[in-house]
Amino acid sequence: MAENENVGQRFDRLPATPEDRVVSGRPSRQQVLEWWDERFGIPPSVFDGYSFWEKGAGKLWVFAGDAPDPIGVEALGLTALRVRQEHWKPTTDAVQRFGHHASKNVVELDDPAARTFIAGDDQQLAWDGDWGYLIVTHSTAGETEPLGVGLYLHGKLRSQIPKGRRREIE
Amino acid sequence: MVLERYRPLIEEYDAFRAACERPLPSVVRVNTLKASVDRSRRALDAGGYAHEPCEWHPELLRLESRRPGNSWPYVHGWIYGQEEVSALPALVLDPQPGERVLDACAAPGSKTTQLAALMDDAGTLVANDVNLGRLSALRSNAERCGVTNCIVTSKDARSFSLAPFDGAQFDRVLVDVPCSCEGTVRKNPTALDEWSLDRVKGTAGVQRGIVERAVQATRPGGTVVYSTCTFAPEENEAVLDHVLDTEDCRLLEFDAPLETRPGITEWNDEQFDPSVERAKRIYPHLNDTGGFFCAKLEVKS
Numbered sequence: 259m260a261e262n263e264n265v266g267q268r269f270d271r272l273p274a275t276p277e278d279r280v281v282s283g284r285p286s287r288q289q290v291l292e293w294w295d296e297r298f299g300i301p302p303s304v305f306d307g308y309s310f311w312e313k314g315a316g317k318l319w320v321f322a323g324d325a326p327d328p329i330g331v332e333a334l335g336l337t338a339l340r341v342r343q344e345h346w347k348p349t350t351d352a353v354q355r356f357g358h359h360a361s362k363n364v365v366e367l368d369d370p371a372a373r374t375f376i377a378g379d380d381q382q383l384a385w386d387g388d389w390g391y392l393i394v395t396h397s398t399a400g401e402t403e404p405l406g407v408g409l410y411l412h413g414k415l416r417s418q419i420p421k422g423r424r425r426e427i428e
Numbered sequence: 429m430v431l432e433r434y435r436p437l438i439e440e441y442d443a444f445r446a447a448c449e450r451p452l453p454s455v456v457r458v459n460t461l462k463a464s465v466d467r468s469r470r471a472l473d474a475g476g477y478a479h480e481p482c483e484w485h486p487e488l489l490r491l492e493s494r495r496p497g498n499s500w501p502y503v504h505g506w507i508y509g510q511e512e513v514s515a516l517p518a519l520v521l522d523p524q525p526g527e528r529v530l531d532a533c534a535a536p537g538s539k540t541t542q543l544a545a546l547m548d549d550a551g552t553l554v555a556n557d558v559n560l561g562r563l564s565a566l567r568s569n570a571e572r573c574g575v576t577n578c579i580v581t582s583k584d585a586r587s588f589s590l591a592p593f594d595g596a597q598f599d600r601v602l603v604d605v606p607c608s609c610e611g612t613v614r615k616n617p618t619a620l621d622e623w624s625l626d627r628v629k630g631t632a633g634v635q636r637g638i639v640e641r642a643v644q645a646t647r648p649g650g651t652v653v654y655s656t657c658t659f660a661p662e663e664n665e666a667v668l669d670h671v672l673d674t675e676d677c678r679l680l681e682f683d684a685p686l687e688t689r690p691g692i693t694e695w696n697d698e699q700f701d702p703s704v705e706r707a708k709r710i711y712p713h714l715n716d717t718g719g720f721f722c723a724k725l726e727v728k729s
Contacts (some may be wrong), residue, residue, distance in 0.1 A: 308576065322549055322577035326594050332563060333580035336571045354462075354505060355574040359478065376503055397502045399463075399471040405503070422568065428498045 269311040269334045271327040299361035316342030350406040357393045357404030364393045372396035375417045378424035383415040430623045430677030447713035452490040452614040456507040459573045460545045463506035471501040484685040505572040509536040513717035517655040518542040525550040527599040532585040537569035544575040556581045586637035595668045597647040606658040607633045607663050611719020628662050635667045643675040652725040661695040669700040676728040679706040687714040
């Protein structure tokens with residue numbers, strides 16, 4: 259396999275900047291940090307000490323610390339982001355882990371709406387912010403907590419909670 | 429009945445047998461990577477989940493009735509359903525933030541996620557399990573708990589290679605081996621149906637291979653904790669006796685916050701190294717938990 263292609267069964271560390279790029283289409287760490295900042299207002303400093311990796315085209319992982327590059331393992335930290343489509347999509351796990359640092363494109367749902375969302379159902383939402391992927395939160399035990407990712411389009415919030423994580427809250 | 433073979437080992441044998449008949453309460457461990465004990469307890473209260481902290485470890489909460497799989501604290505990854513006594517080996521291993529730690533038989537991840545929390549998600553935690561079918565559970569549990577310092581591998585722990593990690597040894601290794609699971613009989617009443625001495629002996633062979641490799645993969649001065657959820661000396665003291673013989677390591681005394689009994693030095697005419705007394709046996713009637721076995725080893729060179 260050519261050196262400039264993504265290899266599916268191993269993790270490669272993202273290049274620091276676009277200028278360091280070897281594999282075509284692979285985003286750089288700098289682009290990833292800028293994206294979290296621009297889309298959600300999560301400051302790049304939140305990811306100090308974390309490294310970003312790609313396994314499989316377009317699936318990015320975030321790992322605390324560093325590891326030999328490349329590395330052939332099953333998982334490295336947690337899945338953070340899907341790229342290589344027009345709109346990058348954060349994962350439920352990354353949003354639950356880092357979403358409390360977000361300051362924009364965050365929508366807080368009341369309890370009935372949060373239950374609808376976590377069950378995986380779509381719902382009407384009055385939202386006058388950006389369209390696209392939003393961080394969805396709700397208030398529990400007296401504080402706001404991120405739940406996951408919603409796709410807001412045409413007045414509707416589409417729950418992106420993966421099938422295995424959907425719950426009918428009792 | 430399989431458990432009859434342990435009559436000579438257990439003073440309060442009738443209490444032991446009676447405890448084995450009782451179902452276990454449902455217990456969750458608070459995932460302190462994502463929420464404090466206080467906040468998790470408030471969320472359980474708000475959902476109507478009555479609970480009490482376990483006396484010996486306040487991060488463990490005993491639930492009075494319903495399992496909280498469909499609750500907000502579960503969805504947020506604040507709590508993890510885990511048998512109470514199985515929280516012991518990670519505490520005995522005592523991993524520190526920044527260290528290199530291996531969980532050699534990790535799936536489905538209750539101890540992995542506990543180790544990550546004890547490390548404050550800092551350092552490197554390698555979670556290995558040879559069983560590919562259980563790997564997805566390990567991965568999803570680690571992700572739900574928000575663990576970012578974990579590397580998941582799927583290798584035979586008996587021949588675990590350090591090559592992917594540039595040969596770097598571990599500071600601490602947890603060896604919570606597959607076993608005959610006699611001690612889970614309260615949770616799973618059919619746990620003993622498939623029991624046979626041949627199976628116990630076969631399992632013990634695998635356990636010996638795993639703990640030997642764990643010692644080899646640990647730096648001099650590092651720690652290996654060996655644990656099972658079975659009472660069988662063949663899988664407990666006899667495995668320790670073997671590794672003391674084949675690898676350069678020794679058993680350490682350690683404190684456990686639960687009532688325990690010492691490891692046994694004699695079984696069916698077989699004598700074990702006297703230091704296996706430093707291991708701890710936990711019988712169900714001692715603390716109203718499942719059965720367990722735990723030993724702490726120091727690697728010499």
